[in-house]
Amino acid sequence: MSAAAQGQRAWLVAAVVAALILPLFVRSNYLLHILVMTEIYVVLALSLNLVLGYAGLLSLAPPAFFGIGAYTSALLALRLGWPFWAGLAAAGGAGLLFAAAIGVPSLRLSRHSFVIVTLSFTLLAQLAATNWTDLTRGAMGLPGIPPAAIGLPGLGRLVLTGKTAWYYLMLAVVLAALGAFAALVRSRLGRAIVAVREDEVLARAVGIDAARVKFLAFALSGLLGGVAGSCYAHYISFIDPSLFDFYYTENLLIMVILGGAGTVWGVVAGAAIFNVVPELLRIHPELRAFLYGIVLLAAISAAPGGLAGWVRARRAARAAEPSRA
Amino acid sequence: MLEVRGITKRFLGVPALRDVSLAVHPGQIVGLIGPNGSGKTTLFDCVTGYLAADGGAVIFRGQEITGLSPHAIARRGLSRIFQQARTFPALTARENLRAAGQQHQGATLAAGLVPSPRSRRLDRALDDRAEELLATLEIPGVAATPAGTLSYGQQKLLGIAMALMPRPPMVLLDEPVAGVNPTLIESIKKVLRALNAGGTTFLVIEHNLEVVMDLCHNVFVLDSGELIAQGSPAAVQADERVLAAYFGR
Numbered sequence: 227m228s229a230a231a232q233g234q235r236a237w238l239v240a241a242v243v244a245a246l247i248l249p250l251f252v253r254s255n256y257l258l259h260i261l262v263m264t265e266i267y268v269v270l271a272l273s274l275n276l277v278l279g280y281a282g283l284l285s286l287a288p289p290a291f292f293g294i295g296a297y298t299s300a301l302l303a304l305r306l307g308w309p310f311w312a313g314l315a316a317a318g319g320a321g322l323l324f325a326a327a328i329g330v331p332s333l334r335l336s337r338h339s340f341v342i343v344t345l346s347f348t349l350l351a352q353l354a355a356t357n358w359t360d361l362t363r364g365a366m367g368l369p370g371i372p373p374a375a376i377g378l379p380g381l382g383r384l385v386l387t388g389k390t391a392w393y394y395l396m397l398a399v400v401l402a403a404l405g406a407f408a409a410l411v412r413s414r415l416g417r418a419i420v421a422v423r424e425d426e427v428l429a430r431a432v433g434i435d436a437a438r439v440k441f442l443a444f445a446l447s448g449l450l451g452g453v454a455g456s457c458y459a460h461y462i463s464f465i466d467p468s469l470f471d472f473y474y475t476e477n478l479l480i481m482v483i484l485g486g487a488g489t490v491w492g493v494v495a496g497a498a499i500f501n502v503v504p505e506l507l508r509i510h511p512e513l514r515a516f517l518y519g520i521v522l523l524a525a526i527s528a529a530p531g532g533l534a535g536w537v538r539a540r541r542a543a544r545a546a547e548p549s550r551a
Numbered sequence: 552m553l554e555v556r557g558i559t560k561r562f563l564g565v566p567a568l569r570d571v572s573l574a575v576h577p578g579q580i581v582g583l584i585g586p587n588g589s590g591k592t593t594l595f596d597c598v599t600g601y602l603a604a605d606g607g608a609v610i611f612r613g614q615e616i617t618g619l620s621p622h623a624i625a626r627r628g629l630s631r632i633f634q635q636a637r638t639f640p641a642l643t644a645r646e647n648l649r650a651a652g653q654q655h656q657g658a659t660l661a662a663g664l665v666p667s668p669r670s671r672r673l674d675r676a677l678d679d680r681a682e683e684l685l686a687t688l689e690i691p692g693v694a695a696t697p698a699g700t701l702s703y704g705q706q707k708l709l710g711i712a713m714a715l716m717p718r719p720p721m722v723l724l725d726e727p728v729a730g731v732n733p734t735l736i737e738s739i740k741k742v743l744r745a746l747n748a749g750g751t752t753f754l755v756i757e758h759n760l761e762v763v764m765d766l767c768h769n770v771f772v773l774d775s776g777e778l779i780a781q782g783s784p785a786a787v788q789a790d791e792r793v794l795a796a797y798f799g800r
Contacts, residue, residue, distance in 0.1 A: 414653050414663035414670070421650040424639035430621035431599070431631045432713060433654030442660070 245397055249390050258389035264501040265396035266458050269403050271481045271497040272490075273450035279487030280411060281443040282423030283337060286475050287328070287344035290351040291321040291448045293469040295455025297355060297362060300371045300465055310374035314456045321452020322445050329444040333437065352470035367466030374460050392461055399457060403450065408490055410446070419443050420488075473515055480518050484525050486534025495533055552577045552721055552752045553629070558597050558607035560590075560776075567593045568776045570607070575721070575769075580743065580753045582763040582784070585773035586796055591756045592634065594773070595723055599631050600624045612720070626654060630719035634726045634756075636706035640699025644690075644709055647698050648681035648716055649674070655717030677716075684712040687745075689738060704735045711742070721752040728759050740766060764788065772796070 252258055270292055277285040295317035302308035302316055332343040355362050362368065374395060375385045386392055410416050418439045421429040426436050459465050477500065485496020504514055529536045553575040560568040568590045575581045583591050596602040598609050600621040608617045616624050625631070639647050656673050663670040685691050688708045693701060698709055707727070714722055727743070728736045736759070743766060747753060757763050763770060764784040772780040772787055774796035780787050787793055 409666070410664065413660075414658070415660040417646065417650050417653065418660060420642065421639050424641055425637055427601070428633065428637040428639065428713075429650070430601075431625055431633070432651040433622050433625040433717070434650070435620075435622045435654075439660070 242401070249393050255389050258393055260502055260505050262389060262392045262396055262461060264498050265393070265400045266454055266461065267478075267481065267497040267501055268400050268494055269450055269454040269457070271478060271485070271493050272403055272407050273447045273454065274478050274482045275487060275490075275493045276407070276410075276419075276443055276447045276450065278482055279489065279493065280416065280419045280423065281440055283333075283440065283444070284341045285344045285444065285447065286341060287325070287347050288447060288451045288478055289470055289474045290344075290348040291325060291451025292455040292458070292474070293351055293355065293465075293467075294324055295321045295452030296459040296465045296469055297368070297455075298452065299456035300368045300459040301361065303372050303460070304368060304370065310372075310376075310460055313460070314453060317452040317456030317459075318449045319452070321448040321450070321455070323448075325448020325451075326441070326445045329441050329448075333440050333444060348470055348472075348475065352467050355467040355470060362467070365467060367464055368459075369464045371459050371463045371465070373463065396457060396461075399453070403453070404490065404494070407450075411490070415439070415442065476515060476518055476522075480522055482532075483522065484529075484532050486532030486536075489532075489534035492532055492534025492537075499533075552579075552612060553598070553754065554610040555594070555598060556608045556610065558594065558604045558609070560593055560597055560602060560604050566776050568597065568604070571773070571776070571778050572607075573771050573778065573781070575752060575754050577720075577752055578747070578750060579768045580747050580755065580766050582767035582770040583754060583756045583773065584758070584760070584763060584770060584787075588775075589773040589796075590776040591773055592725060593776075595631065595725055595756065598624075599629065599723065622654070628717070628720045630714040630717070630722045632710050632714045632722065632724045632727060634729065636703055636710050638698035638701075638706050638709055638713070641697060643695050643697055644685065644701070645678065645681055645694040647709060647713055648684065649677045651713035652677045652680060652716035680716060680718075681712075684715055688712050688742060704731055707731060707735075708739075711739070715746070715751075719751070721754070724753060724755045724757075726756055726758060728757065728762055736762065760788070 248261065249258065252261065270288060273291065274285065274288045277283045277288075298320040299313035299317040302313045303310070308316070328343065328347050332340050335343065356364050358364070373386050374392075375383045386395055411419075418429070418434045419442075421432075421434055422436045422439050429439075430436050455469075481496040481500045482493050483496075484500070485494070486492025525532070531538065555571060555573045558568050558571045559566070571590070571594060573581075583594070585591055593602065597604040600616070600619050600623070603618065608615055610616070611624070611627060611629055614627070616627065616629070639650060642650065653673070656676070658669075658673055663673070681694065682691075685694060688711060690705050690708050693705060693709070698706060701709065707730075711727065728739055731739065740762060743753060755763070755767065767784055770781065770784050770787045771778060772790070772793050774792075779792045779796060780790045782790075
């Protein structure tokens with residue numbers, strides 16, 4: 227193993243250990259809540275990162291898949307009594323199916339038209355959630371979504387009600403999602419996705435089926451979004467059509483772009499920073515949206531590669547600097 | 552090896568290619584020349600599936616490939632190198648070469664999702680081939696460098712290496728020596744000759760007539776979308792219609 231890979235592994239182990247022991251030091255339920263929300267956002271940010279950072283497609287639909295996953299899971303639990311794990315799988319499947327269904331026509335369009343279609347889809351999903359009252363109860367929302375319960379063989383069922391239990395459940399989901407994501411972007415498919423982002427014409431000339439690669443990236447982003455939505459619904463126990471608000475899209479864009487689209491750790495850091503800092507600063511939500519816009523503009527001008535890009539550039543500059551003895 | 556039969560292409564009714572037919576036999580280096588705007592690159596686009604021809608057919612190794620998409624044509628062994636040095640700029644040279652070779656190994660995209668002995672073996676084969684090509688093209692040591700930071704000449708060579716990754720039986724080259732310094736021209740010529748001696752067939756668009764005369768066994772001349780001459784380099788160079796097309800009537 228190279229020194230760089232060893233260093234990376236050490237960082238990874240340290241991060242996982244820190245994440246495991248973090249609740250021992252956090253006594254306040256409020257802070258734990260922020261941490262759980264951060265975990266949910268990490269999964270959702272990975273969904274946007276896959277299409278925006280890796281495939282180079284600006285999709286404004288991740289909140290739609292998030293909402294679809296939340297509603298799918300909530301309705302299955304409330305109406306049919308499905309257990310959490312089954313609902314989670316169904317929500318991922320629903321996100322995947324909807325992404326596939328709108329991916330087929332929209333990915334044939336130009337990149338600009340694609341942005342508009344994904345935005346329209348999010349707005350349509352919100353309209354459906356608001357007006358299909360027989361199914362969704364419209365603006366009244368769906369209260370009383372049961373918390374996750376894990377069946378332990380011989381020990382009965384463990385119902386997750388406390389914040390600490392949720393923190394660890396979500397940590398497991400996040401680690402699984404991160405592991406799958408890292409494996410994906412290092413695989414042949416991941417390489418093909420990046421090749422299409424870098425130069426689609428050349429990618430096709432070397433035998434890469436660009437249309438299919440973009441479709442797969444988009445469909446998988448739907449899956450991740452659906453999974454995040456299901457976790458959210460069972461954690462918060464109440465959902466309504468405001469899930470599809472553009473506010474969430476903006477939040478997500480900030481996390482992914484400022485963290486460093488196209489990297490794994492940068493986006494995790496982005497999700498953490500932009501969940502924790504605004505909460506600690508207690509900024510009014512509407513002022514926050516306004517400030518986010520300014521921060522986003524400033525950051526794109528100053529550090530277009532986000533946090534991860536900035537760190538990489540610093541590292542390269544340090545390596546290039548002649549050593550001063 | 553490659554047969555183009557009566558290809559016609561119009562852009563908004565304006566003919567860009569009129570009933571162009573040509574044949575490239577196995578083992579040949581064939582030149583395609585003509586003034587700017589005569590339809591050379593359009594012909595490449597029609598052959599490789601980037602443009603749909605309005606009429607005619609393309610036969611590659613005995614099979615019709617007309618209407619297939621670019622990736623499907625590439626996977627059949629017809630590689631293409633573009634006029635501008637095209638690479639995947641953010642990827643390292645090695646990753647560029649892996650991306651260029653991976654679709655030709657007969658494995659699906661999903662095959663590498665879960666690391667397996669097979670996927671590791673496939674990746675190792677790509678890396679071995681990549682090292683070999685970087686050495687052949689005399690750009691060793693760039694494997695870990697992002698392609699976008701290489702010099703123009705190095706990017707051009709990397710582009711050639713990418714097209715060669717799958718050991719294609721035939722390569723279409725669009726101006727391989729344009730914008731390249733004289734030393735590099737010689738080394739590109741050397742590489743093409745060596746590959747040709749190894750059995751690779753080439754169809755080359757080139758404005759540098761010295762290179763064409765030097766390399767090609769046979770030359771086709773396009774003017775205003777029509778084939779106006781063909782034959783040995785010497786014969787074509789002496790052809791009156793060719794001179795008229797280049798220097799005016």
